[in-house]
Amino acid sequence: MAKVSNPTFHKTGINGLDSVLNGGLPKNRLYLMQGEPGTGKTTIAFQFLLEGIQLGEKCLYISFSESREELEAVASSHGWDISKIDLLELGSIEEQLKPESQNTVFYPSEVEMTQTTEFLHSEVKRIKPQRIVFDSISEMRMLAESSLRFRRQMLSLKQFFATQSCTVLLLDDLTTSPKDLQVQSIVHGVINLLKFHPEFGNERRRLNIVKLRGINYLGGFHDYVIKRGGVEVFPRMISSQHTEKQIQKKYSSGLNELDSLLGGGLASGTSTLFLGPAGTGKSTLAIQYAYAAAERGEKAKIYAFEESVATLLVRTASIGMNVQKHLDSGMLSISKIDPAQLSPGEFASQIREAVLNEGIKLVVIDSLNGYLHAMPEEQFLTLQLHELLTFLGSQGVATLMVLAQQGMLGQMMNTPIDLTYLADTVVITRYFEVEGTVRKAVSVIKQRSGLHESTIREFSLRKEGIIVGKPLTQFRGILTGIPEITNTQMKLNS
Numbered sequence: 001m002a003k004v005s006n007p008t009f010h011k012t013g014i015n016g017l018d019s020v021l022n023g024g025l026p027k028n029r030l031y032l033m034q035g036e037p038g039t040g041k042t043t044i045a046f047q048f049l050l051e052g053i054q055l056g057e058k059c060l061y062i063s064f065s066e067s068r069e070e071l072e073a074v075a076s077s078h079g080w081d082i083s084k085i086d087l088l089e090l091g092s093i094e095e096q097l098k099p100e101s102q103n104t105v106f107y108p109s110e111v112e113m114t115q116t117t118e119f120l121h122s123e124v125k126r127i128k129p130q131r132i133v134f135d136s137i138s139e140m141r142m143l144a145e146s147s148l149r150f151r152r153q154m155l156s157l158k159q160f161f162a163t164q165s166c167t168v169l170l171l172d173d174l175t176t177s178p179k180d181l182q183v184q185s186i187v188h189g190v191i192n193l194l195k196f197h198p199e200f201g202n203e204r205r206r207l208n209i210v211k212l213r214g215i216n217y218l219g220g221f222h223d224y225v226i227k228r229g230g231v232e233v234f235p236r237m238i239s240s241q242h243t244e245k246q247i248q249k250k251y252s253s254g255l256n257e258l259d260s261l262l263g264g265g266l267a268s269g270t271s272t273l274f275l276g277p278a279g280t281g282k283s284t285l286a287i288q289y290a291y292a293a294a295e296r297g298e299k300a301k302i303y304a305f306e307e308s309v310a311t312l313l314v315r316t317a318s319i320g321m322n323v324q325k326h327l328d329s330g331m332l333s334i335s336k337i338d339p340a341q342l343s344p345g346e347f348a349s350q351i352r353e354a355v356l357n358e359g360i361k362l363v364v365i366d367s368l369n370g371y372l373h374a375m376p377e378e379q380f381l382t383l384q385l386h387e388l389l390t391f392l393g394s395q396g397v398a399t400l401m402v403l404a405q406q407g408m409l410g411q412m413m414n415t416p417i418d419l420t421y422l423a424d425t426v427v428i429t430r431y432f433e434v435e436g437t438v439r440k441a442v443s444v445i446k447q448r449s450g451l452h453e454s455t456i457r458e459f460s461l462r463k464e465g466i467i468v469g470k471p472l473t474q475f476r477g478i479l480t481g482i483p484e485i486t487n488t489q490m491k492l493n494s
Contacts, residue, residue: 007214010131010167013051014044016233016349020209020218025189027167029213030158032137032183034172035193039205040226041171042066042074044193045133046082047230048169052131053084060086060129062120064139078230086127090116090139116143117153121160129166136171137183151182158186188213194221201340207233223345234345237352239390251362251398254292257468258285261442261457266425267449268361271389271399273419276429278404280440281461283307285427286364286400287316287323288466293362294326300362301354302334303347305370309334320465333358339373344380347371348388355395363392367402372417386422424448432478441478442468 009024018024025031035041049059061082063071068087075082124132137154144150161168170187184190190210197203206221224233250265259265266272266289274282290300304312312334316323326332333354337347354360365371372381392399401423405415420426426446432439443456455471456478475483 010048011051011055012044013047013054014231014233016222016224016235017044017207017231019235020207020222020233021212022215022217025167025169026215028162028165029188030161030168030170030186031189031191032170032172032187033191033193034174035207036174036195039193039195040224040231041173041193042071042135043078043226044231045135045169045171046075046078046080046085049085049131049133050080050082057130058086058128059084059131059133060088060124060127061133061135062088062090063135064090066135078228086129088120088123090120117156124160124164124166128164132161132166132168134168134170136173138173138176141176147182151186154183154186184210189215198340204343206345223343225343225346234343234349236345236384237348237387237391239387248396251289252292252296253285253289254295255288255466255468257457257470258288258442258459258466261444261453261455261468262425262427263447263450263452266398266400268398269393269396270424270449271393271401271422272425272427273423274400274402274427274429275415275420276405277431280429280431281442281459281466282402282404282429283366284316284319284461284466285429285442285459286366286402287312287321289398289400290332290362290364291316291321291323291326294329294331297331298361299330299359300332300364301351301358301360302332302364302366303337303351304334304366305337305339306367309336318463319461320463337370339370344371344384348384351388352391355392355397360397362398362400364400365402367404368417368419369404381417382419382422385419389422420446425452428479430479432475432480432483434483441472443479 007026009021010027011024012018012021033041033044045061049061052059061071068089071087072082140153141150144153170183172183189212192208192210194206194208195203196206205224205226207224208221209217209219218235218238220236222233222235224231249268250259251268252259252265253262272286274286276282287302290302293300302312307315313323323332327334335350351363355363368381368385371385389399401419403415403419424447425444427442427444430441430443432441440459440461441456442459444452444454453471455473456475457468457470458472459466459468461467472478474486476486477483
């Protein structure tokens with residue numbers, strides 16, 4: 001039995017796409033990239049060719065509909081020089097060919113197709129490119145007029161390119177045949193590009209690999225963006241690819257009482273959910289851990305969805321946290337996230353890059369309500385968050401998440417989505433009323449990494465910092481918001 005050699009690859013030159021393709025596109029094959037107008041086909045095609053130019057390869061762009069000026073305008077918008085790419089404008093060869101179609105027994109379209117193909121063959125043989133982009137097969141469908149003639153023409157092109165030792169990327173804008181499977185059956189691989197518009201915010205783009213013969217590619221949908229400099233793809237995370245690290249240390253909050261409540265602190269490689277109504281101090285408690293980490297010389301990062309950086313600095317300074325000094329030193333960083341502008345895949349990629357490249361040991365996501373709004377459908381949040389938390393856990397990162405509940409007291413509160421089963425630790429904060437004043441309480445209802453207190457402690461935010469009191473043993477019903485005093489000799493934290 002003959003030994004099958006492993007294929008060699010053409011790198012696409014696109015961040016993330018080579019990872020999705022598990023190395024790139026196998027050489028000397030025919031590929032189809034399909035997507036509606038505006039999905040970035042031309043941009044990706046140029047990145048593919050420019051990568052070849054950097055490697056010293058000859059590259060050819062064959063255009064049916066766009067002129068050289070139009071293509072150069074696209075390249076210029078990204079700051080690219082495409083002067084080394086050979087451009088072949090098939091839409092302007094009528095003057096060179098001048099077919100006398102009126103004096104033949106053949107259909108005019110058949111003559112035009114045949115002469116166009118002959119001209120294309122001669123140019124490819126003359127240039128001898130290693131990479132070719134064919135833009136687009138929609139025009140070829142119209143020239144062929146019938147599906148049978150079109151299929152024959154595509155098979156002929158496939159056979160021709162197979163003799164030229166080149167890798168060909170066919171572009172299809174889906175304008176003439178949105179669900180044409182004929183070309184998909186002929187080519188070696190299919191990349192599908194999608195664009196959709198949420199009810200609010202920027203359009204979102206995703207891609208998936210429909211097929212890639214002989215390659216174990218990363219399936220599913222992957223977010224991508226088009227910006228100056230080209231397309232960037234954010235491969236979806238897969239939890240099974242990450243090996244879990246053993247829990248090695250505890251992260252202290254810098255507050256002995258809070259650490260006691262959590263059995264000594266938060267374990268590295270675990271996730272913690274701070275859950276409670278608005279204003280109960282969830283974000284402040286989470287930021288306290290990030291601040292304490294920076295004080296110890298460990299890097300932490302806060303991803304703020306709702307609160308601006310300026311407001312966060314003012315708020316933390318009012319309770320004695322000099323966050324600015326740690327921002328200046330680089331031990332603490334804050335990223336303001338706009339869920340209307342940032343896709344979930346890009347957000348997860350930002351966290352991944354920060355952990356791998358910046359040495360971040362503690363991450364705060366404030367809040368998951370904003371993250372939820374970034375998702376097109378609610379059920380995808382838990383799946384993507386599970387993959388993200390698994391990755392962070394494998395890197396030994398302590399992850400703190402904030403989730404605001406709707407409502408203020410007792411049974412009137414509800415959670416927009418139940419994520420308590422995903423988190424290793426769940427900390428709840430509550431309001432409760434005593435003698436005409438509103439107080440705050442904190443408790444831990446779950447911790448997988450070890451034992452924790454089952455008590456409820458009062459805490460308050462003051463100029464000197466966060467003050468966490470002793471367990472509230474004099475009450476019952478604190479979590480309902482209207483507790484009953486069981487010991488008349490009790491004394492609240494004053």
